[in-house]
Amino acid sequence: MKRFFISTFLLNLFVAMFAATPILGTNEATVDQLYNFVRAQNSSFDREIAEQFIAVSAKYGLRGDIALCQSIVETGWFKYTGGTAVTPDDHNYCGLGVTQLGQKGCQFSTVKEGVTAQIQHLYAYACTKAIPAGETLIDPRFKYVTRGCAPNWEDLGGKWASATTYGSKILNLYTQMMGSAPTTTPSLTASKTSLTFSAACGSTPRGTSVTITGQNLSDIIYVNSSSAAFKVTKSSTWNDYTGGTISVSLNTALAAGSYSGYIAVQSGSGTNMKRIEINCTGTLTGDNTGGSDTPSTPSTPSTPSAVPNSFTTDWCYSAANGTSTSWMNPSNDMTRNMALKDNKLYVVQRDTDNGCGYIRIVNAMTGAMTGSLNTTGIAKELYMLSSVANMGGTIVACNLATSATGALRVYSWSSDTATPSLVLETTNHGVRSGDLMSASGTLANGKLYFASNTGYEGQVIIYTVTNGVASPSPKVIILKDANGNAYNIGGGFAIIEIKANNDGTFWATGKNGYPALFSSTGTLIRQLAPAALDNNMYGSCYTPFSFGQFSLAAAVSYTTTIQQGYLNLINTTAGEASATKIKSFPVLGSSGVSNSTFISTALAQVENNKVHLWVLIPKQGVAKYTATAPSGIDDIVANNDASIVMSNGVIAVEGAQAANITLVAMTGAVVAQANEQIDATAINPGIYVAVATLADGSRITTKLAIR
Numbered sequence: 001m002k003r004f005f006i007s008t009f010l011l012n013l014f015v016a017m018f019a020a021t022p023i024l025g026t027n028e029a030t031v032d033q034l035y036n037f038v039r040a041q042n043s044s045f046d047r048e049i050a051e052q053f054i055a056v057s058a059k060y061g062l063r064g065d066i067a068l069c070q071s072i073v074e075t076g077w078f079k080y081t082g083g084t085a086v087t088p089d090d091h092n093y094c095g096l097g098v099t100q101l102g103q104k105g106c107q108f109s110t111v112k113e114g115v116t117a118q119i120q121h122l123y124a125y126a127c128t129k130a131i132p133a134g135e136t137l138i139d140p141r142f143k144y145v146t147r148g149c150a151p152n153w154e155d156l157g158g159k160w161a162s163a164t165t166y167g168s169k170i171l172n173l174y175t176q177m178m179g180s181a182p183t184t185t186p187s188l189t190a191s192k193t194s195l196t197f198s199a200a201c202g203s204t205p206r207g208t209s210v211t212i213t214g215q216n217l218s219d220i221i222y223v224n225s226s227s228a229a230f231k232v233t234k235s236s237t238w239n240d241y242t243g244g245t246i247s248v249s250l251n252t253a254l255a256a257g258s259y260s261g262y263i264a265v266q267s268g269s270g271t272n273m274k275r276i277e278i279n280c281t282g283t284l285t286g287d288n289t290g291g292s293d294t295p296s297t298p299s300t301p302s303t304p305s306a307v308p309n310s311f312t313t314d315w316c317y318s319a320a321n322g323t324s325t326s327w328m329n330p331s332n333d334m335t336r337n338m339a340l341k342d343n344k345l346y347v348v349q350r351d352t353d354n355g356c357g358y359i360r361i362v363n364a365m366t367g368a369m370t371g372s373l374n375t376t377g378i379a380k381e382l383y384m385l386s387s388v389a390n391m392g393g394t395i396v397a398c399n400l401a402t403s404a405t406g407a408l409r410v411y412s413w414s415s416d417t418a419t420p421s422l423v424l425e426t427t428n429h430g431v432r433s434g435d436l437m438s439a440s441g442t443l444a445n446g447k448l449y450f451a452s453n454t455g456y457e458g459q460v461i462i463y464t465v466t467n468g469v470a471s472p473s474p475k476v477i478i479l480k481d482a483n484g485n486a487y488n489i490g491g492g493f494a495i496i497e498i499k500a501n502n503d504g505t506f507w508a509t510g511k512n513g514y515p516a517l518f519s520s521t522g523t524l525i526r527q528l529a530p531a532a533l534d535n536n537m538y539g540s541c542y543t544p545f546s547f548g549q550f551s552l553a554a555a556v557s558y559t560t561t562i563q564q565g566y567l568n569l570i571n572t573t574a575g576e577a578s579a580t581k582i583k584s585f586p587v588l589g590s591s592g593v594s595n596s597t598f599i600s601t602a603l604a605q606v607e608n609n610k611v612h613l614w615v616l617i618p619k620q621g622v623a624k625y626t627a628t629a630p631s632g633i634d635d636i637v638a639n640n641d642a643s644i645v646m647s648n649g650v651i652a653v654e655g656a657q658a659a660n661i662t663l664v665a666m667t668g669a670v671v672a673q674a675n676e677q678i679d680a681t682a683i684n685p686g687i688y689v690a691v692a693t694l695a696d697g698s699r700i701t702t703k704l705a706i707r
Contacts, residue, residue, distance in 0.1 A: 020152040021066070021171055023126035027054055029065035029177060036216070037177040038068075041077040043241060047219065048475075049078070049093070052115040059132050060123050064115075066153060067122060069173040070094060073166075094118040096141055106140055109471050110464055113138055125150040125160065186216045188243075188267055188274035197230075197250035197282035205231065207247035210278060212265055214243045219268040222519060224505065226526060227261030227575035228551040229254060230280045250282040253549040254573065255306065258283050261575040264525055273484070273523055307550055307571055308611060308627035311583055315367035318621035319590040320564070327360045327369040330589075333619045337436065337601040339390045340364060344416075345603075345614065346373070346395050347622075348388045357385030359397055361416055364614065367624060373397075376419045378411060386434045391465075392442030396423060398450075400434040408433045408450070410463075410470065412443060424448065424463055424470035433461065436540070436599060440500040443468045450474075451496035451508070457486040458508065460498055460522065477522040479508060487524060489513035495540050495598040507542055511562075511598035515542035515555060517576070532570045532579040533557040539565075541602045544572065547611060547629070552582070554602040554613055559587060562595045567602060567615040569627055583627065585613075589620030608665060644690045644702045651704065652677040656694045663704075664689045680706055 034050035050068065057064025071093040076082055078093075086092050090107045091114030097105035108114040117139040120131060124145035131137060150159050157166040191211040199206070214221050220240040225232050231249050238244040248263055263278040317323050319330035327347065328335060336348040345362040359373040373395065378384055383400030390396075394412050397420075401408040408429045411420035423443070430452035438449045448463040448470055458479035463470040479487035489496055489510030499507040504520035514537050516527035532555075533539060539556035546552075553570045567585045574580075589595070595618050603614040609629045616622040642656035651661060653676075663672040663680070665688055672678045678690075683706055691701045 020154050021063075022152055023063060023066075023122055023150070024061050025063045026061070027057060027063060027065045029174075030054075033177060034065060034068050038072065038077060039241065042079055043239065045078050046111065048111045049115065052112050053119075056112065056115050056119050059135060060119055062119055062123055062126065063153075064119065065177075066170060066174045067094075067118060069177065070122075070170045071118070072173055073169055090114070092117075094121065096121060096139070108138070109466055110473060112473050112475075113471070121145065125156065127151065186268070186272070186274060187214070188217065188221065188265065188276060189213045190265060190276045190278055193276065193278050195248055195278060195280045197280070199250050199252050199282070199284060200286055201252060201254070201256050201284050203252050205249040205252050207233070207249040210246050210248060210263075212243035212246060212276075214241055214267060214274075217241050217267045217274065219272075219521065221265060221267045222503065222505070224264050224503065224525070225261065226264060226577065227259065227280075228546075228549065228573045229259035229282060229575075230261050230263065232263050248278065248280065250280075250284070251549060252284060254284060256284050256286060259574050260578065266519060266523070266525070268521070268523075273482070275482070306629045307547070307552070307573075307582055308569065308629045310628040311585070312626045312628075313586070314365070314624040314626055316586075316588070316621065316623035317367070318586075318588045318623065319593060319619070320587050320621065325367065325369070327362065328622050330593075330619060330621050335616060335618050335622070336385075336597065337387055337599055338362075338603070338614070338616050338622075339388045339395060340603045340605065340614065341390045341393065341395060344370075346388050346390075346397075347616070348385050348397060350383065350385065356380065357383070357399075359385060359388060359395070364612075364624065367622075371416065373413050373416065374419050377422075378420055379409065383434070387437040389437055389439040389448075391439035391446055391448075394443050396437075396439055396443075396448070398424075398434045398437045398448075400432075401427075401429055402432055404431050410437070410448060412468065421468065423465060423468060424472065426463075426470075426472035426474075428472055428474060429461060430459060430476075435495050435597075436497045438498050438500070441465070447500070449498040449500060449506075451498060451510075458489045458496060458510065460496075460506070460508065460518075477518075477520075479518060479522045479524070481524045484523075487513075487516075487522075489516065497541055499542065499544070507544065509540055509542040509555075511538055511540050513537055515539075515553075515576075526576055528553075528555075528570075528572070528576045529579045532572075532581050533568060534581075534584070536561075538562045538598070539600060540598055541600045543602045543604050545604045545606060545611075547606055549573075552604075552611070553579075554604045554615075556600040556602055556615060556617060557584075558589075558595075562598065563593060564589045564591060565595060565600065565617040565620050567613060567623070567625070569611070569613065585615070585623070585625055588615070588617055588623060593619055595619050642692075642694060642700055644692050644700060644704070646680060646704055646706070649679065649681040650677050651680050651690055653692050653694070653700070656700075658692045658694060661690060661692045664691065 031050045031054050035047050038045040053064040053068045074095045085104045092106050120139035124142050128147040150156050154167040157164040229251050233247050235245040259282045261280050266275040317325050317328045334350050338345050338347040343364045345364045347360040349358045361371045362369050385397050386400035388397040396412045398410045410424040412423050433450045440447050446465045450461040452459045460477040462475045481487050495511040497509045509515045514527045517525045534557050536557045542555045544553040551572045555568050558565045564587045566587045569582045570579050571582050572579045597618045601616040605612040611627040613625045645654050658676050660675050665671050685707050688704050690704050693699050
């Protein structure tokens with residue numbers, strides 16, 4: 001028998017060839033595995049990064065799960081320490097363009113762009129194929145790679161990085177990750193799920209502590225109150241993923257009465273959602289001024305002290321009463337919606353042939369048109385202008401993209417006389433987009449919100465705006481109910497209005513759904529009580545706002561389906577589920593005339609104890625109303641020998657040491673506050689009430705005339 005001998009070198013080479021790990025391939029790890037692996041070392045890790053590594057790499061047939069481990073090596077668990085000049089907002093997760101310590105390297109505008117650049121760079125190393133059809137080359141260093149020079153992760157050593165062990169280090173992290181899956185299931189618990197409060201009006205709120213415990217959660221824990229009657233605060237040691245202590249208290253600034261609501265504690269969405277509701281009930285009685293043997297100490301006036309109970313119509317152009325104006329004739333109305341800025345309304349209109357679009361400038365207080373925005377350079381196309389919004393003081397407007405291949409464009413105007421600037425142009429918007437647009441933040445740092453309802457599944461499409469330009473690649477959020485099922489709120493059109501909140505949640509209102517609050521990931525939290533809108537679900541606008549210590553909202557409803565529309569002023573202080581209607585304003589539309597656009601607008605502006613309200617319903621009318629609450633000023637009598645005086649424009653206390661001073665307008669609005677004295681030189685002339693708390697805890701008040 002012949003014997004064959006293989007050298008040790010050849011044997012090792014043979015084993016290495018078959019042990020190599022290709023860069024191209026199918027992901028084996030899940031988003032949760034990637035996310036939890038990094039978060040164990042970095043609690044501030046952004047889950048979207050893990051999501052994009054899986055989503056983008058799948059388009060290229062590349063191992064994004066291992067690519068994330070490469071990013072761990074390059075960024076130090078996404079902490080960017082060790083003297084690197086790269087920062088999280090660069091979205092550079094693999095050191096692209098960094099050739100020496102302290103060098104900034106490449107910068108990308110979004111998480112998706114940064115991940116895509118890294119995947120494309122790996123793709124260049126791994127193969128010689130063209131990038132997948134429909135993909136745009138983002139990697140600025142793609143052309144510098146010798147295509148196909150490193151098909152395996154092990155090959156990257158000495159090529160991507162100088163260290164020959166570079167690839168092995170990445171794979172070692174991947175092995176650790178695949179063995180680090182949590183041994184327990186995600187959970188979210190609360191030490192108490194029912195709270196009862198009782199207090200006197202105006203007394204110091206007393207909080208009740210509740211311990212929230214999260215384990216193995218893959219999303220942030222959100223804590224929200226369903227009602228202004230119950231306040232919730234997190235402790236300084238709160239952790240967004242493991243929880244901690246929250247304090248819940250009854251809002252004693254409200255009027256006497258019984259209140260109910262709940263504190264929602266939630267993590268995740270759909271089938272992965274964990275949610276707790278802490279039910280709260282409370283009773284407020286009388287006041288806290290004490291019995292007959294207790295000296296009276298007046299409280300600082302609140303603003304306002306009650307919900308509106310007086311209503312006026314300031315101006316109205318309506319099909320129901322036959323009134324019209326040069327810019328709004330309900331009989332041939334072609335308006336879409338409007339925005340408010342500096343007591344001016346910006347109203348989107350178009351010609352009857354749809355060829356031209358206009359944004360009319362209207363005096364919000366009188367209803368008189370004062371001009372139109374310049375439309376030079378805006379493409380003449382179907383629905384050249386479709387929706388308008390106020391983006392942190394800048395008016396922005398969009399066209400209507402009626403097909404998946406049509407371009408969605410957004411323009412901005414720096415002033416009423418400026419020519420428009422292009423903010424966004426994209427075909428990455430779904431089947432139809434632009435029926436409604438809303439905005440948050442500013443043109444320097446903000447977001448544009450659109451929606452679609454493809455297949456009766458509501459979608460929120462968000463474009464990030466930086467320095468006046470929006471990224472054409474949006475973030476898409478799928479709306480789901482509490483059970484993870486598709487949430488159909490817009491019908492067959494993209495008629496969904498989005499109102500974003502500071503905590504990441506947002507209100508969505510569609511043409512066939514009641515106003516509903518969703519988590520940042522798109523899961524339904526709660527919806528408005530149908531009775532508050534007379535059980536009519538066809539309004540497509542909902543505007544919540546604060547009115548002193550009260551939570552109010554303005555929304556459109558109809559007498560029948562989408563005919564004879566009108567504005568409702570709603571009290572949501574006790575929670576949306578217990579919302580009540582304060583006032584239904586007169587019907588604007590004629591009988592039998594439908595708002596076939598399904599679009600409407602409700603705007604609100606608070607001024608002391610008044611609410612200015614505007615409503616626009618296409619084909620039916622536009623109007624302004626004022627809702628007024630009783631004044632919040634009580635009779636005030638000084639109870640101390642000290643006095644409040646104003647000298648040389650400075651308000652201060654004589655005869656005692658002041659702990660703080662508050663200046664209140666006669667409407668009840670707090671105008672200024674300071675520890676010892678108030679500079680009144682910049683305060684508008686008028687009659688005010690000054691309230692001073694002295695060092696011994698007593699309070700004195702007086703009326704002051706500022707001229």
